[in-house]
Amino acid sequence: MLVPTFYMLQVYGRVMASGSLTTLAMLTLIMTGLIITLGSLEWIRSRIMVRVSTRLDVLLSRQVYKASFKRALDSGGMDASAQSLNDLTGLRQFLSGNGLFAFFDAPWLPIYIAVMFMFHPWFGWVATGSALLLLLLAFINEKLTGPALAQANKEHIGATLYTTKNLRNAEVIESMGMLETLMDRWGHRQRNVLLLQAQASDRGAIVSTISRTFRILVQSLILGLGAYLAVDHQVGAGLVFAGAVLLGRALAPIDLIIGSWRGFIAARSQYGRLNDILDKQQAQPERMSLPAPQGHVQVENLVVAAPGSRTPIINNISFSVPAGCVVGIIGPSAAGKSTLARALMGVWVPLHGVVRLDGADISAWDKDELGPYIGYLPQDIELFEGSISENIARFAEVDSVKVIQAARTAGVHEMILQLPDGYDTVIGSEGLTLSGGQRQRIGLARALYGSPRLIILDEPNSNLDEVGDRALVAAIQQIKQSGATLFVITHRTNIVSQLDRLMVMNAGVISLYGPREQVLAELAQKHQAQKHAMSAGATMASVKTSKGDADEPYDAQSSN
Structure with a gap:
């Protein structure tokens, strides 16, 4: 320089x-x-x-x-x-x-x-x-x-x-x-x-x-x-x-x-x-590999809030589901059903309590190892930019046999074949735009890819037509035959017949849970009791009104 x-x-x-x-x-x-x-x-x-x-x-x-x-x-x-x-x-x-x-x-x-x-x-x-x-x-x-x-x-x-x-x-x-x-x-x-x-x-x-x-x-x-x-x-x-x-x-x-x-x-x-x-970003400790899960789910004193909040959405619930069981979760909006789904997968960390999969805390599982055994269909289906086969295979190495098997189970194989490039059709910003029903059915195939052992479907038929509903019922039947544990969050009654157990949630707690027929009978009894109570209340109100009208003198001036 x-x-x-x-x-x-x-x-x-x-x-x-x-x-x-x-x-x-x-x-x-x-x-x-x-x-x-x-x-x-x-x-x-x-x-x-x-x-x-x-x-x-x-x-x-x-x-x-x-x-x-x-x-x-x-x-x-x-x-x-x-x-x-x-x-x-x-x-x-x-x-x-x-x-x-x-x-x-x-x-x-x-x-x-x-x-x-x-x-x-x-x-x-x-x-x-x-x-x-x-x-x-x-x-x-x-x-x-x-x-x-x-x-x-x-x-x-x-x-x-x-x-x-x-x-x-x-x-x-x-x-x-x-x-x-x-x-x-x-x-x-x-x-x-x-x-x-x-x-x-x-x-x-x-x-x-x-x-x-x-x-x-x-x-x-x-x-x-x-x-x-x-x-x-x-x-x-x-x-x-x-x-x-x-x-x-x-x-x-x-x-x-x-x-x-x-x-x-x-x-x-x-x-x-x-x-x-x-x-x-906390360093994640290396976790010991656990055996492949069978799908036995235990929930103990679970309290869950939204991320960043301390206000519970789910408040102190406990239940157990054996492997291979199909559980339907019903309830009004904001009852905590989707929150429970996120907690069951370990996506939302509970404030208190624990979710166990085959006896192990769900948080103790290595997510990369557990992921292939989990199937999840959220309410808002997001497919990622890439081919349909890549989306179904979760962007891992595409196994064509498993991809087609998942698509057949979801009842979407024929629909995919009708697309411009079949399973190689690219979707996303540079590709084909799919309808809500198409996204939901492909999302279901993604959830079923690789024969997962714990499957959670959140409103899986919200965008489906009659054909899609029939395909969903058939998919649930095949899931039952495979021995996987399935949770279905739904408002529709057409898949209730496929359930083994039924869970009714309200305001973040479980109001009813048990075998399907037992819960349906209790719901029917409650509905009948409410109907009688409403009928009795209406009758009493009518009697009081009639009595009041009879006892009250006619006031011509006020009527004018």
């Missing part, structure tokens, strides 16, 4: 004085070799940083992905965002960009200043004062732009997440004419982002302009100082230009740091958010 300066000194001090072209040629050759070496080292540094940033991404990407997934899971989907992965990408780009190199070059500043003092003390003091002033400007830049940029980044993340959630409900927004209202709300957030970014940019531009102007000014002034010292015979003519070149080289990293400060602030925020999400 000092090569151009010393080359200039030697040219002015030796070549110009001696007129030796040989000396000039040798100096030029040496200078060229050193500059090429410098360029090679900078190229190597760039490649190293690219590989370091890539290695960082490779090491952290899976952890960040898992942490983002866990955060979304713990929040019940309310904090579902890929922002952490975007932060990792932004940090990688900063590490491999030119902005970081300014920080690498900054430690050379004391060496440059020391050389300037060797040239002449006044050169050294000018360099020291200039560096201190630029450092002060960098500090002022941080104070002026840092908070605004950090807040702007936060607002931008919120606006992006808001937009993403709205886009997921595009049909609802379009059908009910909500677009303009939601756009206004998004526009308000976006205006805040633009305002904060504009404030930070305006302030940063002032500091950056002052920095560049001062740098140009001081480089010109040092030429004047050098000329004065040369006229006074305190320095040679070569030092006049060498001092200016070296000062520019010394101040360049600080000026570049100020110019790239916005990127540094963004990278610092990204690092902080990544550090935060990874710190909250």
Whole structure:
């Protein structure tokens, strides 16, 4: 980095004085070799940083992905965002960009200043004062732009997440004419982002302009100082230009740091958010592999709340289901049926109590090992971008025999064959759009893939027509024959005949549970009792009304 300066000194001090072209040629050759070496080292540094940033991404990407997934899971989907992965990408780009190199070059500043003092003390003091002033400007830049940029980044993340959630409900927004209202709300957030970014940019531009102007000014002034010292015979003519070149080289990293400060602030925020999400990600201990489950489910004193809440949705319930049993869960809306389904799979962690599968706490199972033995069809069916066969196979290695078997069991094989590319039909943003019933039936096939031992179907016929209902009943019959344990949450009565046991939930507790016929008989008795009570109440009210009408004298004036 000092090569151009010393080359200039030697040219002015030796070549110009001696007129030796040989000396000039040798100096030029040496200078060229050193500059090429410098360029090679900078190229190597760039490649190293690219590989370091890539290695960082490779090491952290899976952890960040898992942490983002866990955060979304713990929040019940309310904090579902890929922002952490975007932060990792932004940090990688900063590490491999030119902005970081300014920080690498900054430690050379004391060496440059020391050389300037060797040239002449006044050169050294000018360099020291200039560096201190630029450092002060960098500090002022941080104070002026840092908070605004950090807040702007936060607002931008919120606006992006808001937009993403709205886009997921595009049909609802379009059908009910909500677009303009939601756009206004998004526009308000976006205006805040633009305002904060504009404030930070305006302030940063002032500091950056002052920095560049001062740098140009001081480089010109040092030429004047050098000329004065040369006229006074305190320095040679070569030092006049060498001092200016070296000062520019010394101040360049600080000026570049100020110019790239916005990127540094963004990278610092990204690092902080990544550090935060990874710190909250607890290391999962290695769990001993357990035997393949048979499907015996025990629930003991279970209390469950939504993620992030302490208000119970399910309150102190206990029951047992033997392996191979088909249990229907019925009850009014908000009774806790879907919450129970999530707790049975270990997706929602209970506040109290335990769910056991074959005697082991469901949380003690390794999720990757347990997953193939669990089948789940949620109310809101989400199929992922890819082929239908990949979706049914849960994006593991596609076993065509198992895929077709699951599709046949779900009664969806013929429907899939009628699609443009059959099982290879791509769905998602770049593929075919399926109807609600088609998604539900393919989701059922996914739940049945690989012969799971515990299957939970949440409103499996909510989008089905008569053909789909018949296919669902046939699927339940085949599940019973396979010996898997099945929970079916439903409001329809057409599958009640296929149930072994029936559970009635109300307000987070189990009001009835037992063999199907016994529970249906008790429900019928309760319904009959309620009907008699209502009939008796209506009769009493009618008698009182009639008596009141008979006892009350006729008031012609009031009737008028």
